[in-house]
Amino acid sequence: MDYSSEDDFDNYIQERINVQRRISTRKVIxxxxxxxxxxxxxxxxxxxxxxxxxxxxxxxxxxxxxxxxxxxxxxxxxxxxxxxxxxxxxxxxxxxxxxxxxxxxxxxxxxxxxxxxxxxxxLKMQRFVKFPSNLETIKEQFYSIGSFPGIIGAIDGTHIPIQNPGGSYAEVFRNRKKYFSINVQIVCGPDLQIYDIVADRPGSVHDNRIFQASTLKRKMEQGIIDGILLGDSGYGCQKYLLTPVLQPETVSEENYNKAHIKTRNTVERTIGVWKRIFPCLSKKLATNLTTTCHVIVATSVLYNICRSHGIVEEIDDIGYTTTTRQNIRNTQAYNREGLLFRRLFITRHF
CATH class of the missing domain: 1.10.472 (Cyclin A; domain 1)
Known part of the structure; x- marks a missing residue:
């Protein structure tokens, strides 16, 4: 190559040396x-x-x-x-x-x-986290657990701890147990797969409020999803979401509560296994809020892939049993139509 001066040549040599240094420090496989x-x-x-x-x-x-x-x-x-x-x-x-x-x-x-x-x-959530197309099969599988008819899912909320997000709205994320969290709504099936998840609500938001604002509720009201969910007494009793009887007075109501506890136990087991497979969900996630929500949903996708390939059976036993104590709260949102439906449902089936 032709260089007009000795300085140009020196500059060229120094540039090549710098390039070689950068190449030598690159990360390779x-x-x-x-x-x-x-x-x-x-x-x-x-x-x-x-x-x-x-x-x-x-x-x-x-x-x-x-x-x-x-x-x-x-x-x-x-x-x-x-x-x-x-x-x-x-x-x-x-x-x-x-x-x-x-x-x-x-x-x-x-x-x-x-x-x-x-x-x-x-981005893969709609492919892996969804209700099955054949809900009749799901109802039969749930019925085999506790003889509770018409059930397509069990619903509950679980808190995922996070670090103080800071900012003027930080306290919204402090839950009733006084730590910062995301309150995640989970709906599961009889085989412990996750059918629906809402993972962007602050820890102070009540379970029932999350459900009332959810797309799932609208789909059930419109009949797009046909069936009944089982929830604890923190939820309002609806025709499509049955809660336990707080003070059972008849044998039928006691039988109803026993079947309710036994069947709804699937969601407690699902949450337990999910968190045990992915311990990051039990620790204070230090990522920003958007990434934290993405991590929660991503692990639900991966969890369902685990279930579909049968590779987590050996850690299904997490200490929950069919006699898990009922989670009764005094904040049940009463719904007259829902309570009437539950009364008729108990009379018909229990």
Whole structure:
């Protein structure tokens, strides 16, 4: 090449040296431990909650195309490692643990990966978190649990702890137990799959208020979803949402309550298993509120994938039994039409 001066040549040499330095410090694939080779099948599953085969053949194809985004910041983290980083976070709830497991991945990088992967799994919610098309089969399965007819789901709320979000509305997220949380509404089926989730309400919002404002309630009122939900006494009794009798006076009412407790226990078990598979839901999530909601929904999607592949049966026993004490509150929102329907329902079936 032709250089007009010695200074131009020196500048060219220095520029090439700087380029080589930048290339030598780029992250490449060998900077990471390869979990597929490093861990045994059991060790891999205990860390990432899925088998190697399901991660490669089921989970990765769901989001791979969206993660194959080339940036101008050197070599990006490969999609498979981004997926594993997110799965490790869901199963630990700690950025530091992930940083230790995968060397040369900074905590800010982990945070960005968790945010991105969680959002992509949220986009799959309508595919994986939904009521089955054949509700008659669901009613039969629920009936086999406690001889309670017409049930298509059990509903309950659960609090996901978060750090103080700050700002002028922070106290809205403080729940009745005095810690900050997201109050998440869950509807589950007889096989402990999640059929519906609302994961964006502050901890101070009551369970019944969440349901009253939900899309699910409107669908049930319009007959789009045909069946009955079972909820605890914190909900208002409706024709499509039956609650326990607070003070049973007849044998029929006592039988109704026993069947109600036994059948509704599925939602308590679902929440327990869900949180046990993904411990991040039991810790104070330190992500921003939007990402926190995405993490909650993403884990519900992954949980249903777990259930559909039968890989969590061994941890279903979480201490709940069919005699779980009924959660009776004095804040039941009474509905005259709903109470009348419940009375006739008990007379007819119990």
């Amino acid at each position: 060998r900077d990471f431990q390869n979990p597929f080779d490093y861990y045994s099948a059991n060790e891999f599953k205990s860390r990432y909650r899925f088998s190697k085969d399901i991660v490669l053949n089921i989970l990765l194809p769901l989001i791979n195309a969206d993660l194959l985004k080339v940036t101008s910041r050197g070599l990006p983290v490969p999609p498979i490692y981004q997926l594993l980083v997110a799965l490790r976070f869901y199963s630990s709830g700690s950025f530091q643990i992930i940083t230790g497991d995968l060397i040369k991945v900074s905590q800010p990088t982990v945070s960005r990966i968790v945010k991105r992967v969680s959002y992509l799994f949220c």
